[in-house]
Amino acid sequence: MGQVADTMARKLREAFAPEALDVIDESEQHRGHGGWREGGETHFRVRMTAAAFDGVSRVERQRSVNRALADELAGPVHALALELRGAAE
Amino acid sequence: MTDAAHEQIKADIAANDVVLFMKGTRTMPQCGFSSRVTQILTFMGIDFKDVNVLADAALRDGVKTFSDWPTIPQLYVKGEFVGGCDIITEMTLSGELDQLLADKGVTFDKTAADKIREANAQA
Numbered sequence: 001m002g003q004v005a006d007t008m009a010r011k012l013r014e015a016f017a018p019e020a021l022d023v024i025d026e027s028e029q030h031r032g033h034g035g036w037r038e039g040g041e042t043h044f045r046v047r048m049t050a051a052a053f054d055g056v057s058r059v060e061r062q063r064s065v066n067r068a069l070a071d072e073l074a075g076p077v078h079a080l081a082l083e084l085r086g087a088a089e
Numbered sequence: 090m091t092d093a094a095h096e097q098i099k100a101d102i103a104a105n106d107v108v109l110f111m112k113g114t115r116t117m118p119q120c121g122f123s124s125r126v127t128q129i130l131t132f133m134g135i136d137f138k139d140v141n142v143l144a145d146a147a148l149r150d151g152v153k154t155f156s157d158w159p160t161i162p163q164l165y166v167k168g169e170f171v172g173g174c175d176i177i178t179e180m181t182l183s184g185e186l187d188q189l190l191a192d193k194g195v196t197f198d199k200t201a202a203d204k205i206r207e208a209n210a211q212a
Contacts, residue, residue: 033121058176059158066159073159079122080160081175 001025004041004076008069015068018050019087026081035078045081054086094151102165106195107137110152111162115139122174123162129181130164132205134198135190167193182209 001009005023012021024047027040035042046065053061061084066073073080102108107130113119115127115137130137142149142161149161156163156170164171166189171177180186181202190197 058179059170059172062172062176063157083175083179 002041004072005044008044008046008072008077011068011072012046012048012065015064016048016050016052018048018052020047020049022047030079041076042078043081044077044079045083047083049085049087049089051087053084054088056086058084094145094147095155097148098152098155101138101140102168105138106167106193107135108140108165109137109162110140110142110148110165112141112143114141119143120161122160126162126164126174126177129177129205132198133181133186133201135195166190166195169193182206 001023002025005025009021009023012018012023022045024045025040025043026045027036027043030036030043048065052064056064062082065082065084066080069077069080098110109115109123109126109130111118111120111123111127113123115131118124118127127139140148140152142152152161152163153159158170158173160173162177163173164177171186171189172180177186180189182205184202184206187197187199187202
């Protein structure tokens with residue numbers, strides 16, 4: 001994993017104590033698109049399952065992840081696709 | 090961000106049942122994520138107003154603060170924020186979008202929605 005992905009994974013573990021977490025760098029699929037740059041780590045997908053999401057709406061789940069990763073989203077990360085599941089789902 | 094932008098957004102979502110804040114227009118989307126949501130809404134026969142945030146920098150920033158949502162596109166139904174590209178895609182495939190539209194009294198083509206789900210089940 002790259003440095004940005006490492007930082008994102010660490011922050012997500014601290015914030016949500018997830019049961020499952022994948023931080024996937026999909027930058028290569030966006031080669032040449034807006035926000036892409038050489039070296040990757042611009043476009044990510046996060047798959048996360050956490051009890052913290054049980055009973056929480058989709059919008060609020062994403063808002064909480066966006067808040068946890070606010071520094072990355074304001075900086076190196078151009079796009080973040082989120083697949084967020086509650087532990088009970 | 091200006092109050093004028095927020096007032097404009099409030100007026101748009103009050104005057105139209107379905108509003109998509111997007112990059113580009115429904116006929117000429119300027120971003121893959123905006124394009125995908127436009128295609129879903131169009132295919133499902135949903136009457137929506139497209140608001141091009143690229144045409145107005147204050148609006149582009151304003152809609153992010155208004156919705157507490159950092160990305161474009163953003164979909165509103167009957168004045169309520171529904172989500173961005175990921176959420177709309179998931180809700181389309183799960184049938185939750187049909188339910189939401191039905192609950193809100195927004196007309197859509199159920200057969201077309203089923204076709205999207207069929208096509209994605211085979212993929």
